[in-house]
Amino acid sequence: MRVQLLVAVSAVALLSACATTKGIDSPAAPQSAPPPAVAQQETSAALHALFKESDEDSLRRNPINALFRGDMRYADQLGDNISDAYFNAERAAGEKDLAALGRIDRATLSTTDQLAYDIFKWQTELALRSLSAEILPLNVVRPIDHFTGIHVFYPDLASGQSAAPYKTVKDYLDSIARHHRYAWYIDATIGRFRQGMAAGVVQPKLVVRNVIDQLDRQLAEGVEGSTMYAPLKAFPADIPSADQARLRAETAAVLRDEIFPAYQRLRDFLSKEYLPAAREGVGLVHMKGGLKLYSYLIEQNTTLPLSADDVHNLGLSEVARIHREMETIKTQTGFKGTLPEFFEFLRTDAKFRPASKIALRDEYYAIGKRVDARVGEIFSTLPKTPLEIRPVPEYREKNDAGGSYMQGAPDGTRPGVFYYNTYDLPSRSTWGQETLYLHEGAPGHHFQISLAQENAALPNFMRFGGNTAYVEGWALYAETLWDELGMETDPYQRFGGLNDEMLRAMRLVVDSGIHAKGWTRDQSIKYMLDNSSMGKTDATSEVERYIAMPGQALAYKIGQLKILELRAKAEKALGARFDLKEFHGQVLMTGALPMNILEQKIERWIASKG
Structure with missing residues (x-):
């Protein structure tokens, strides 16, 4: 209302000024x-x-x-x-x-x-x-999946380790109010699922079974073992004990009497009614209206008007290119077998397995320190927001990615967090740690998101908004900065970098394969294992993610290739005048841009350099 009022006042002032001018000059005089x-x-x-x-x-x-x-x-x-x-x-x-x-x-x-x-x-x-009317009915009736459902997001929000603060009595009362609404939301998802059943637009059985498994795990935690109860176990010292007892009782009551019964209703509905109606085929190609939806999702996630065939063929080309680079690194290590045999060696040899969860954590700490020592050489502006390194919470680690990032608060009061996954520890590989940190931490997601949020000169939709091609494209581009940052000097870590790049290339093939060409889950997992040294646990989690989130995985490689293309164009045009710090500033300091708008901006920058 205040903005509307200011705009209205400005308009009145301008009209008054025009009227005054007409009074001074003749009524017919043209206005300058x-x-x-x-x-x-x-x-x-x-x-x-x-x-x-x-x-x-x-x-x-x-x-x-x-x-x-x-x-x-x-x-x-x-x-x-x-x-x-x-x-x-x-x-x-x-x-x-x-x-x-x-x-x-x-x-x-x-x-x-x-x-x-x-x-x-x-x-x-x-x-x-x-x-x-073309797109919304295909999405709204599939309100949750095992990757993006509110039942995955909300417990983390309410854990005391996310954006919601738990510092004052009001913070806890706010949380209780959100809990009541969360229970309502869970029941509302059942209504949307029923609409989908009536319309013939349903989730795959695989996704439904994964959601049921997640609900079972949360129900098994019980009230006091729930992630949502965690803030009640360590109150700030300045909250009086009487208030603590009241807040503990009220929170336990809403968990016990509202949220957990809602979980049980959703779980029973999914297992008894929805699962029998869910589809066998995992791709959108098997869903009513699915190909139309996938076409939209490709553009939404890549910001470019690409077809499924465009994406698939680009992926095949990138897979072949990266294979050639992998062969070079394999030779450097002295390994004598074939590339598939080298994959299996990396996948299974005990020397590449983390000794413990603590050892995995400590190595990420060490990597972070090495990056911090060099990153100022190629970036003129560094985030003020601190970065923390934490394991993925146990309640969601089974279905979570190998690494992820949660943004910090714009004012730096809450750090950004790089999460690493310790689920099925023997399947985790130490040779992938450096590239994962570059992507999720610095200078990947943490730099891109924090620098935008901290730039108060930008309008809020640019500070806090974005698109997946830019956000994930930047993070994958950040992996290519290993040389400038003195990383991946060990050939196995360099192979880890190529393996991660291969993952993003395979995503183009597999995501389009699943949703446009009818690839099965097992076919997709096999393709990923055949073309990389990924462990089966990771490959399975990845494929099931693409099934749940069609099109999202396409953004990484598309965005990275566009940023690399623009850097190469600038280097060629500017020659010795090319400044990598300045290029990174041009890419990063105006928030997340659609690819065509980013390209126009970089071309203007090149032209401005003469």
């Missing part, structure tokens, strides 16, 4: 246009007022986004994002924003504001497509 600098200032003000108003409205509709920013205004709310009313509100907001954007003259904006204009337009149009 404001000087270009004044016009640009006024248009820029209107643009940023739109950004601010849109962001404020979005935070009210999506309170968890505010919580992750450290904005506590809506901390007692979980939000909706599952009802028809929510989706109607999102659609109306997007249409309103586009209409307001259309009234702003892009040509009068500065280059920086034009960049923001283009990103806002692209993001809003893409969001509206996801809310269309």
